Amino acid sequence: MSNTLFSAGHTACAGCGQSLAARLVIDAAGKNTIVVNNTGCLEVFSTKFPESAWEVPWIHSLFENASAVASGVEAALKYLGTKDNINVIAQGGDGSTADIGLQALSGMLERGHDILYVCYDNEAYMNTGIQRSGLTPFSTNTTTSPIGTCSSGNLRPKKPMPEIAVAHGIPYVATASSGFPQDLQRKVKKALSIKGPKYIQIHAPCPLGWRYESNILVQVSKLAVETGLYPLVEYESGVLSAKRQIVPKPVEEYLKLQGRFKHLLKNPEELKKVQDIADNNIKKYGLKAETVQASS
């Protein structure tokens, strides 16, 4: 046994935000946890038969059904009378959460199951080769939203998944980032202390899909938050209860580290649109700090 519930030796890429975030999540949750995983990078790189990185009971069924499988796990634990002592976590990437798995997730949230859903948001279908998803940011260059003479990449902004989760009237929704590990683990523990459905969406950079150097994972993660492009927020019982305040940095600082946004640096008009998205977030969530905060 290692000192983590997500063992080393899996086959994730160097600089993978999802593998870091997944380890932080399960270690915060502890060993009395059953994990249900959608298909995706995480399942592929952590469970290639005959090996597994998971030191907790873990099941993978299909791409889009972790929410429903977890609902069954939770119902079975209730039937057995052991639910109160066991956490159930359903997890998946952004595609399996916001696109193909949204219906199952909505059902799970609406039914009130005592489950924490974790979305590892790397902002495209990375496992299949960087195709755009509903959580791909505006003007991102992906293999199915490629830049060209008629396009500056992905045409639409990210689907507002945290708000969609909040709209289900669930007790806890949060966003987190692989760049802020203590904040992430605090949110997981908090979520698991609350009965009912919970949703946490974790920004989890992908070196391959985003095209950044593998040694700057944490820097990239932090800059997404510090520019206002990935607000870290918490909703309790539908109310925005906490947010990480920032001294906003220009979005270029974040974009210039990544190949997927390279085209924007030569296109002031498109760049402005991305800055507008960050500015809107800063205003909407009240992210701007009066004074500089110490980062956790």
Place this chain on the structure above:
Amino acid sequence: MKQFLEGSHAIAEAIKLCKPGVISAYPITPQTHIVEDLAQMVSNGELKSQFVNVESEHSAASVVLGAEATGVRTYTATSSQGLFYMMEVVFNIAGLRLPIVMTDANRAISAPINIWNDQQDTISLRDAGWIQLYAEDIQEAVDLHFMAYRIAEDKSMMLPVMVCMDGFILTHGFETVDMPTQEMVDKFLPPYSPLYKLDVNDPMTLGPLVDPDGYAETRYAIQKTHEEALEFIPKVMSDFSKVSGRNYGGLVEGYQLKDAERVIIAMGSVCGTIKDVIDELRAKGKKVGLLKIVSFRPFPAQAIYEALKNVAKVAVVDRAVSLGSYAPIAADVKSAFFGKKKGPKVISSFIVGLGGRDITKHSVKEIFRLLTTKELEGEFIDLKPELLKESYE
């Protein structure tokens, strides 16, 4: 105790006796009465199950998958489009070797949309790895559920079982049903003890990625278990007969086969009508019979061969079409005789009763009439020429 029951209600009563811990379903005609009755039983506290109302059949199958993997007996029911919507989960359940029992109220497939009975839905999922058992009447449908759990959960099987019952005809029809007591069912069906499960005290990874180094062996293992099921299913049926007094005889059931020269092979409720016609024709001295297929998967090729090797002419009745190829049951039956020394001289194939069109005694007589030395391939019975005229002339 004998009671006059609606088919769906009888199934709900049977499931109650099997005590599933988790039930999940999504409504689709003609499955609805089964799950409505179960929901009422849970609501009344007569059945201590978790009843999970889901937003789709895909999730219904996924919920029972998750619950079964947690070590609890489960139940779901669906029909037609619902079965198709859960198709990838259906295959997944078999791959995970989870002994789930599901009822399918057999119904036609869209388009055109049609809520009435044929068997296209389950037959299209014949390759999913599930055992498929087909009921002739409500009593058999009821009894097959007890046997389905026993077969599925046996450590030598660990395969899901689909009990297929003709929509409306069996789900909404009424019959006198001899419902076993709880004591009888408990004696026949022990509590579920899983081979493996999601357990925080014994963590296990289920459903990993398996690459070319291991995938084929998982398919081989299911295939081998299906072969073993050909031996195991009749054993369970025999055990059930000791408790219930009703013996279904095994994978197939013969009717008036002894000296039969012409035999129909069929599956499901149509067998009742065929038996009536056989009685009438026998009274006139015609040597006719029926071979009913109970287990379509595993396919009982050997049992069919043994039953029909000395019969001159066989008519296979399909209530589904493999569009662009041979009728599904007919293709399997022909394979059972291919290359064998003995066997019928004629195996004719008939497609009948699609989308709920009644299969009358007249339809069955027509099949016997057409069962001559001239072999027919996928012959549609009871077509309406006036409807075809418009399209093709």
